Amino acid sequence: MSTEPDPATSAWMSMRRLVLELHDRRAAVSEETGMSYLRVKALHRLxxxxxxxxxxxxxxxxxxPYTTVMVDDLEKRGLATRKVNPSDRRSKLVEITPAGRGVARKAEQVQSAPPTAIAALSQKDLATLERTLRRLVDDTAP
Incomplete structure (x- = not known):
């Protein structure tokens, strides 16, 4: 019996290692923006x-409760605002401010910079990789 994972499992393990271990950008995003990665993720969603x-x-x-703490902090930083939801006056809507958009764009730049190993691939390999990943993403999009 083989101890090697099947090709799909092996590919998935390699992708996870590449993104989450070797080139995890969450700490760099936090350092660049001066706040937790989850707060930046909230801005991205907004x-x-x-x-x-x-x-x-x-x-x-x-x-x-934790979302309230995060939004309180984003408001104090001038990155988001809260207002009454016009379709349900019992709830609040969170909206990103122009300053918040700037922080979200800065974080996206940090996260989007390809690792050296990917940038060093040949144009042919990059095209194949991009096409394959796009197909995977498009197939799993909601």
Missing amino acids: MAGPLPMRELSAALMTDA
Whole structure:
């Protein structure tokens, strides 16, 4: 019986190692922005438009009290605002500010810079990799 993982498992393990171990950018994002990665992730989620606090909590997989602490901090920094939700006056909408958009864009630049190993691939290999990954992402998009 083979102890080697099947090709799909092996590929998945390599992708996880590449992104989450060898080139994890969360610490760099936190250092560049001066705040926790989860706060930056909240700003990224808000780039698409305002979200009710409950939906932001669900998107970030945090509980409501911690989301409140994060949004309080984002408001103090001038990166987000809260207002009454016009479709449900019992809830609050969180909206990103222009300054928050700037921080989210800065974080995206840090995260988007390819590792040297990827940048060093040939154009042919990069095209193959990009095409394969795009197909995987498109196949799993909601």
